[in-house]
Amino acid sequence: MATVERKSSASVLKIEVVTGTSASGAAIHSTRTISDINPALADADFLDIGNKIVALQAHDVQAIKRSDTATLMAQA
Numbered sequence: 001m002a003t004v005e006r007k008s009s010a011s012v013l014k015i016e017v018v019t020g021t022s023a024s025g026a027a028i029h030s031t032r033t034i035s036d037i038n039p040a041l042a043d044a045d046f047l048d049i050g051n052k053i054v055a056l057q058a059h060d061v062q063a064i065k066r067s068d069t070a071t072l073m074a075q076a
Helices: 043-054
Strands: 003-021 027-037 060-075
Touching (some): 043 060
Antiparallel strands (some): 003 027
C-alpha cells in the first residue's frame, strides 16, 4: 500500500452572520468569506482573526468557521 502525502494549499475563514428575519420568523443567515489565509496558522489564530473581524460587524455573529483544502498525492 502506498503512503499518502498531504499538501495544504489553502484555508478560508468564514463568518456566519444573522442579517434579518424572514416573514415566518426564521433567521436569515449570510456568510462573510475571507480567502487565501495561510494554512499553517493554528486554529487559535484563526479564531483570533475572526473575532477581530467580528468586532467590525453590524450583524449578530452565528459562527466563525475554518475551511481547509489540501492536495493528496500517493507516494510509491
